[in-house]
Amino acid sequence: MNLINLSVAARRLGFDACGVAPVDVLTGEKEALLRWIEKGFHAGMGYMARNVEKRENPALLVEGARSVIVTLTNYYTPRQQEKSVPVVARYAYGKDYHIVLKERLFRLLAFLKEMSGRDVRGRCFVDSAPVFEHEWARRAGLGWIGRNTLLVNPRLGSYCFIGVIISDLEFSSYSQPEERDFCGTCRRCVEACPTGALSPHEVNANLCISYNTIEQKGEIPLAVKEKMGQRFFGCDACQEACPWNGKAVLHHVGEFQPNEWLMRMNREDWLELDEATFETRFKDSPLSRPGLEQIKRNLSQPPLL
Numbered sequence: 653m654n655l656i657n658l659s660v661a662a663r664r665l666g667f668d669a670c671g672v673a674p675v676d677v678l679t680g681e682k683e684a685l686l687r688w689i690e691k692g693f694h695a696g697m698g699y700m701a702r703n704v705e706k707r708e709n710p711a712l713l714v715e716g717a718r719s720v721i722v723t724l725t726n727y728y729t730p731r732q733q734e735k736s737v738p739v740v741a742r743y744a745y746g747k748d749y750h751i752v753l754k755e756r757l758f759r760l761l762a763f764l765k766e767m768s769g770r771d772v773r774g775r776c777f778v779d780s781a782p783v784f785e786h787e788w789a790r791r792a793g794l795g796w797i798g799r800n801t802l803l804v805n806p807r808l809g810s811y812c813f814i815g816v817i818i819s820d821l822e823f824s825s826y827s828q829p830e831e832r833d834f835c836g837t838c839r840r841c842v843e844a845c846p847t848g849a850l851s852p853h854e855v856n857a858n859l860c861i862s863y864n865t866i867e868q869k870g871e872i873p874l875a876v877k878e879k880m881g882q883r884f885f886g887c888d889a890c891q892e893a894c895p896w897n898g899k900a901v902l903h904h905v906g907e908f909q910p911n912e913w914l915m916r917m918n919r920e921d922w923l924e925l926d927e928a929t930f931e932t933r934f935k936d937s938p939l940s941r942p943g944l945e946q947i948k949r950n951l952s953q954p955p956l957l
């Protein structure tokens with residue numbers, strides 16, 4: 653398989669960047685993950701401690717795996733929610749990225765199968781399987797892993813979704829891994845984190861607003877509650893602070909157009925919302941994952957308006 657054909661196909665399907673790395677066993681990353689888990693920084697994300705071997709070795713996810721294709725899809729928009737309405741992370745403005753990207757990855761895999769003329773074994777992943785997406789993206793030449801733990805692409809910044817295809821396809825050449833780190837002496841993301849959850853290259857999920865408002869099912873700890881401000885779904889503080897996002901440009905994915913309800917609903921609108929209306933307005937939105945009940949829990953946390 654040819655790297656140029658892959659790039660052209662990925663562009664046609666609307667991906668903003670694409671690269672490919674040869675399969676490898678990510679022992680260093682696994683060890684770092686285990687140290688993070690040992691500190692309890694994964695909080696209630698028990699799934700992070702499961703399937704560690706599969707995360708380390710892609711051949712345990714796809715038999716005979718030879719390559720890891722990685723795509724980036726920009727989701728940035730300069731548009732912001734109306735002033736004084738409860739705030740969601742930008743990635744949740746439009747349709748759920750899992751749905752949008754999975755469909756595109758399936759089409760890319762179908763193209764590769766057709767090109768190769770054989771029955772390719774492959775699987776598509778979007779943030780829902782034990783895969784070290786950021787490290788694979790770095791190895792596929794798509795950027796470096798910033799102090800905010802996110803992949804930073806020098807052209808696109810960090811407001812990007814990562815999609816991965818692990819397959820048994822071999823390529824005639826592979827992307828050049830990004831060995832440089834353009835964070836330099838910058839620590840803006842660490843300083844901008846409202847709760848102190850972020851230290852360089854490491855997030856303590858127990859304190860992270862994103863984890864607590866989306867994944868955590870119990871009560872939000874007071875230390876987090878007090879620092880949430882108007883956020884009620886996710887947190888972009890460690891991305892907003894990053895100078896590499898200063899030149900981020902508007903995405904070109906129709907499905908990511910902001911949900912107009914989300915842009916203007918105030919706190920009272922949210923608290924008075926019933927399940928049926930929520931379903932109508934936010935079906936296929938990332939907000940449907942935690943559901944209305946949890947959203948109301950987040951909104952009832954002081955010091956929101």
Ligand code: SF4
Pocket residue numbers: 844845846847848849850855859860861862863886887888889890891
């Ligand atoms: S998402 Fe927010 S709370 Fe979590 S590490 Fe980043 S800045 Fe801190």
Ligand code: SF4
Pocket residue numbers: 798799800801804834835836838839840841842893894895896
């Ligand atoms: S804010 Fe600075 S340190 Fe953090 S990811 Fe961006 S460049 Fe790196």
